[in-house]
Amino acid sequence: MSAIVPASTVPLIRGTNEPAPLHMPQLGLGTYKIGAGQVERVVRDALDVGYRHIDTAQMYGNEAGVGAALASSRVPRDHLWVTSKLDNPNHRREDALRSFEATMRDLRLDVLDLFLVHWPMADSPGIDLVDTWRTMIEILHSGRVRAIGVSNFQPEHLRRIVGATDVVPAVNQIELHPWLTQSELRAMHAQMGIVTQSWSPLGRGRLLAEPTVVEIAEAVGASPAQVIIRWHLQNSLVVIPKSTHRERLAANADVFGITLDDTQMAALNALDQGLRTGSHPDQIQV
Numbered sequence: 665m666s667a668i669v670p671a672s673t674v675p676l677i678r679g680t681n682e683p684a685p686l687h688m689p690q691l692g693l694g695t696y697k698i699g700a701g702q703v704e705r706v707v708r709d710a711l712d713v714g715y716r717h718i719d720t721a722q723m724y725g726n727e728a729g730v731g732a733a734l735a736s737s738r739v740p741r742d743h744l745w746v747t748s749k750l751d752n753p754n755h756r757r758e759d760a761l762r763s764f765e766a767t768m769r770d771l772r773l774d775v776l777d778l779f780l781v782h783w784p785m786a787d788s789p790g791i792d793l794v795d796t797w798r799t800m801i802e803i804l805h806s807g808r809v810r811a812i813g814v815s816n817f818q819p820e821h822l823r824r825i826v827g828a829t830d831v832v833p834a835v836n837q838i839e840l841h842p843w844l845t846q847s848e849l850r851a852m853h854a855q856m857g858i859v860t861q862s863w864s865p866l867g868r869g870r871l872l873a874e875p876t877v878v879e880i881a882e883a884v885g886a887s888p889a890q891v892i893i894r895w896h897l898q899n900s901l902v903v904i905p906k907s908t909h910r911e912r913l914a915a916n917a918d919v920f921g922i923t924l925d926d927t928q929m930a931a932l933n934a935l936d937q938g939l940r941t942g943s944h945p946d947q948i949q950v
């Protein structure tokens with residue numbers, strides 16, 4: 665099987681409001697729920713078939729396996745994009761710095777491309793979002809991450825951290841797919857210069873049986889997963905579909921020759937019903 669390199673990238677501010685953008689591959693591998701026993705093989709397969717962007721998190725418990733796959737890969741480090749996330753119990757400064765060191769040790773990296781606050785934890789006693797964001801800025805200034813951002817932040821959370829620090833997150837990674845199009849957050853991101861990244865982009869696989877998706881897939885000669893991935897890409901979203909199967913990994917990345925027309929995009933946009941397949945950010949507390 666020949667390698668398919670997802671060529672498309674999106675420019676990214678560094679979280680320091682500096683002009684020179686980084687370029688983040690628009691398609692990557694999500695590793696949520698890929699267990700420690702399996703993840704090394706999956707990441708190796710993904711790199712083999714052309715993925716250059718791997719998304720993990722301390723909470724997933726699989727960073728060491730991701731690190732082992734990266735270490736054994738022949739892909740040059742500067743061709744790879746690696747994202748990880750600060751775990752929920754570790755928001756306080758000392759904990760966050762320690763947690764970051766553990767992430768770097770497990771991933772076996774000197775420099776991480778993107779480090780995110782995993783959940784806002786806005787209602788957790790003793791945790792202050794602005795303090796957490798200031799610690800992220802400190803980590804950025806240490807030179808060990810190329811960009812910082814957030815995940816699962818709601819509009820009020822973004823307003824608070826940017827209002828207090830003037831440092832705009834490079835990315836907000838949120839649940840996003842045709843059943844949950846997140847138009848309010850996307851409009852805010854566009855205004856603030858934040859890249860929107862979609863987690864559970866296939867609705868945890870449940871969207872693959874959605875009749876509109878299946879119909880469009882038949883019309884364009886692609887799989888339902890490819891159609892949904894195209895929808896994300898054509899909406900300028902950064903997308904991290906997950907699969908544990910090598911053939912699916914390859915097919916999910918082989919989407920740069922497929923185009924959905926305006927009518928097909930509109931039909932997929934119209935599936936929005938505010939349906940979450942994962943937790944609402946307000947439900948997650950320490």
Ligand code: A2P
Pocket residue numbers: 694863864865866867868869870872887889890904905906907908909912915916
């Ligand atoms: P599997 O790992 O068995 O391939 P999401 O990225 O939205 O969380 O969705 C991930 C889910 O979608 C997983 O259950 C994954 O199953 C499934 N999946 C991913 N790609 C495909 C595909 N091309 N065909 C069928 N199922 C897929």
